[in-house]
Amino acid sequence: MPRISVVIPAHNAGGTLRSSVRSTLFALPKDSEVLIYDDASTDDTRDVADRLADQDSRVKVFVGVGRNIGAARARNLLIGESDSEFVAALDADDVCLPNRFLGFERAMRDLDLLFAPIVRFGAGRRLHVPRPAPLSPAALPLALFIINPLPQSTMLARRGALNGSKTYVHGPAEDYELWMRLAAEGRRIRLASVANVAYRHHPSQATAKSSYTSRVSRNPELIRAWSALGESLGLPAAWTVSNEEISTITDQLIAALPRGSDRRRVHRLTKLESAFPFLH
Structure with missing residues (x-):
């Protein structure tokens, strides 16, 4: 049984999949695997994936037939096809940095999920390496x-922290919905300080589309997960209080955090333009 399964949904990713997989294989322990789902691609994604599998036995390719099922369902399928102790995610246009899995067992000792910052590149932007903000x-x-x-x-x-082949819910920002749902369930989640993935910006990304923000803010699954998370934090149901009351209670919860560094970093999040995307 592999220790880590890296799940990569790929739709028309022939131009970037090779660098994503090769960088992941370089960073992974030997007793791991990379699972690729070719989601009804119309380019050479399948050929690229098959060549990668021929070159390294740790790569396994699954092929969608007929219609595109989307990243959430593709990830669920790959999670269901694997039996490793740990599951890692990667998009087919991103690049895994060499440090990604260094010391992962120690880092995960008291956690259910671990995340890290990202280096940003592509789409004419300058390379951006974030400052540590765990x-x-x-x-x-x-x-x-x-x-x-x-x-x-x-x-x-x-x-064991995920829900097998039913982990993700299909829709916009399916990752955000999952993180909120797991946090509301009491899963222990940490954001580390050092970047371990390079995130590629490009015009065809879902997040680059003008309708993305409004689709997220109106999505019932996301609103349901956000409300449940708020109630788990001790906030009243979001639809029963005003935006001002939610903001006031959030400030009180920030002030109650034990670590000063957490208080400062979470407070900075409240000042971002996209903060509280589900307020009515």
Whole structure:
């Protein structure tokens, strides 16, 4: 049984899949695997994936037939096809940095999920390496109530913390919905301080589309997860109180965090333009 399964949904990713998989194989322990789902691609994604599998036995390819099922369902399928102790995520256009899995067993000793910052590149932007801004398990549920600070492509999770082939719910920002749902369940989540994935920006990304923000803010699954997370934090049901009351209670919860570094970092999240995306 492999220790880590890295799940990579790929749709028309022939131009980037090779670098994503090769960088992952370089960073992974030997007793691990990379699972690729070719989601009804119309380019050479399948050929690229098959060549990678021929070159390294740790790579396994699954092929969708007929219609595109989307990243959430593709990840669920791959999680269901694997039996490793840990599950890691990566998008087919991102690059795994060499440090990603160094010391992962020690880092995961008291955690259910671990994330890291991302280096940003592509789409004509200058390379951006973030300053360290870790968040502890005590701060993460409140941070998630405010905004999503957890990059999908950096996820490392214990299999037992996920829900097998029903882990993700299809829709916009399916990763955010999952993080909020797991945090509301009491899963221990940490954001580390050092980046371990390079995130590629490009015009065809879902997040680059003008309708993305409004689709997220109106999505019933996301609103349901956000409300449940708020109630787990001790906030009243979001639809029963005003935006001002939610903001006031959030400030009180921030002030109650044990670590000063968490208090400062979570407070900074409240000042972001995209904070509290589900307020009515």
